[in-house]
Amino acid sequence: MASVSDVAEPEVPSPEQGGPVDDSQQVSPDLLRAWPLPQPNGTKYARGLVLVVGGSATTPGAAMLAGISALRVGAGRLTLAVAGSVAPHVAVAVPESGVIPLPETDAGCVAGGGAGELLARELERGDAVLVGPGLSDPEGSLQLLTEIAPLIPRETPVVLDAFGLTVLPDADDDTRAALAGHLVATPNSGELARILGEDEVDDVAAAVVEAARRFDAVVGVDSFVASGDRVWELPVGDTGLGTSGSGDVVAGAVLGLLGRGAGREQALVWGKYLHAAAGDALSLRFGRVGYLAGELPAELPLVLRSLRGD
Structure with missing residues (x-):
């Protein structure tokens, strides 16, 4: 297991319980440099074993983007668990990864039905797990989450994204309890509304705080990250980040930082900032x-290096 940084987190004002978020910690390069990531020393095993579960037959690229992003921020060893029909192709496309074929429906959607048994070893020894990128069917995603959630050790952080997250309100109490306390959620605003049972979200900051409390999770949406009553506000990046696959990069970056040993709050704040800064860099070129x-x-x-995060 990768070691967790012992650097104290910055102090953050706490909003009133249940009320609007009036105070938040503004995230800047100076704040991040004062909150250094765990150093990526040692072998690939010391830098973290990370697992991405997703990638239906029609959307394997989402899992691949997430996995590559995890490696790019310093995770040491990657496993991609994807639909069986595309697993050989993913193994060729991402030679840096191990690949596990998962059960799928006739339509190519990843489902349960034995996935837990196939993933048990990786879940037990992994330093961080991401579930969601490229999942394409809510029923199969719920079955999958129900099977694997109890197999993930309590000390292992779990990132839920896309269908891996939006089915959480429909999960049984045991599944939700198995994830509480070591969960990181990376929804977009529509997915945030879904997990809160709303048609839409008017006040994103307050809704992020509510989701963090309700699911005992660290939650990041748009420019806000919340953990309990702690709130960080980040630069969101320019409009170019609103492109297909961009959210998978965020989720993967967070996964990789968790694998390196960053705490849940630190990994999500750093991951979202890196994503925004990477977009800024590309906008200068394109x-x-x-x-x-x-x-x-x-x-x-490159952004990590500029922030002395390597």
Whole structure:
């Protein structure tokens, strides 16, 4: 297991319980430099074993983007668990990764039905787990989450994204209890509304705080990250980040930092900042729009180096 940084987190004002968020810690390069990441020393095992579970037959790229992003921020060893029909192709496309084929429906959607048994060893020894990128069916995603949640050790942080997260309110009490206290959530604003049972979210900051409390999680949406009553506000990046696959890069970056030993709050704050800064760097080369999510991961280690996060 990668070691967790013993550097104290910055003090953050606490909003009133249940009320609006009036105070938040503004995230800047200076704040991040004063909150250094664990140093990526040693072998690939010392830098963290990370697992991405997702990648249905029609959307394997989401899991691949997340996994590559995890490696780009310093994770040591990557395993991708994807639909069985595309697993050989993913293994060729991402030679840096081990690949586990998962059960799938006739439509190519990843489902449960034995996934827990296939993933048990990786879940037991992993330093961080991400569930969601590329999952394409809510029923199968819920079955998958129900199978694997009890197998994840309490000390292992779990990132839920996309369908891996939006099915959480429909999960049984045992599944939700198995994830509480070591959960990180990376929804977009629509997914945030879904997990809170709302049609839409008017006050994102207050809704992020509510989701963090309700699911005993660290939650990041748009420019806000919340953990209990602690709130951070980040630069959100320019409009070019609103592109297909961009959210998978965020989730993967957070996963990789967790694998390195960062705490949940630190990993999400740093991960979202790196994503925004990577987009800024690409906008200087391509313009405000037009760059691809697949071009973001290569920028992540450059931003890390500028912040002395390597």
